[in-house]
Amino acid sequence: MSEQFAMKEHTLVIEREFDAPRELVWKVWTDPDEVTRWWGPEHFTTPREKIEFDLRPGGACRLTMVGPDGEEYPSDGHFRIVEPPVRLSFGEDSTEHPMIQSGETTVELVQLGESRTKVVITSRMICADELIGMAKIGWGSQLDKLEALLAG
Amino acid sequence: MVAETDQLSMTFAALADPTRRAILARLAEDGEVTVNDLAQPFSVSIQAVSKHLKVLEQAGLISRVRRAQLRPSRLEGAPLRDAVGWLEQYREIWEGRLDRLASHLEDLQRKAGGDE
Numbered sequence: 001m002s003e004q005f006a007m008k009e010h011t012l013v014i015e016r017e018f019d020a021p022r023e024l025v026w027k028v029w030t031d032p033d034e035v036t037r038w039w040g041p042e043h044f045t046t047p048r049e050k051i052e053f054d055l056r057p058g059g060a061c062r063l064t065m066v067g068p069d070g071e072e073y074p075s076d077g078h079f080r081i082v083e084p085p086v087r088l089s090f091g092e093d094s095t096e097h098p099m100i101q102s103g104e105t106t107v108e109l110v111q112l113g114e115s116r117t118k119v120v121i122t123s124r125m126i127c128a129d130e131l132i133g134m135a136k137i138g139w140g141s142q143l144d145k146l147e148a149l150l151a152g
Numbered sequence: 153m154v155a156e157t158d159q160l161s162m163t164f165a166a167l168a169d170p171t172r173r174a175i176l177a178r179l180a181e182d183g184e185v186t187v188n189d190l191a192q193p194f195s196v197s198i199q200a201v202s203k204h205l206k207v208l209e210q211a212g213l214i215s216r217v218r219r220a221q222l223r224p225s226r227l228e229g230a231p232l233r234d235a236v237g238w239l240e241q242y243r244e245i246w247e248g249r250l251d252r253l254a255s256h257l258e259d260l261q262r263k264a265g266g267d268e
Contacts, residue, residue, distance in 0.1 A: 037256045
């Protein structure tokens with residue numbers, strides 16, 4: 001393929017507050033026995049035996065999601081930052097689409113109270129400039145939403 | 153699922169070329185445009201433009217009017233929106249994941265707290 005996309009970094013930030021102590025939130029993010037209970041998009045499962053975490057910088061971060069039709073979606077990445085119970089980051093694998101590559105996801109746990117924790121997920125994605133260019137041409141509300149998304 | 157991915161791949165492949173993107177931008181502005189009109193601002197032949205239009209048409213990004221001799225081209229928005237929407241799905245996946253995380257945390261604490 002002679003045609004290459006110019007890839008550029010874009011950041012997606014998602015925040016959510018939970019009624020739970022920070023230590024517990026850390027545990028459910030990093031213990032495979034817990035991760036299997038909630039990871040994976042709706043109608044997907046992440047079987048316990050398909051999660052392999054080596055929780056240290058450079059350690060393996062592998063898991064496989066199984067779709068409703070039984071199809072498997074493995075991801076093979078590494079942990080980068082492991083600072084319990086405050087900060088965790090891991091690299092995600094590239095997507096199957098030539099215009100989007102995933103980058104790194106950082107999870108920060110902010111203690112708001114004894115049993116209140118804010119989770120800030122920062123996902124730095126590498127994706128093609130073209131997607132942004134299209135947003136500028138203006139194709140309706142979906143693109144407006146995209147712009148807001150990319151503006152973070 | 154497979155068909156969707158194929159459509160996305162075709163969309164992305166069609167968008168990979170700067171001339172094709174310029175053609176799409178032109179169609180977005182002007183509505184229906186003939187191959188002759190399209191060839192003018194680009195330093196390419198009508199044959200080359202026709203080739204690009206074929207790729208865009210196969211990817212479903214444009215449609216061409218059959219009735220007229222010049223077969224003007226017109227933009228089809230849906231596949232483009234799908235390509236862009238893919239990025240948005242990424243956020244939705246995270247939001248869904250956090251919903252489940254919240255209910256899992258609730259379960260855990262209810263169990264730990266017993267029947268207080």
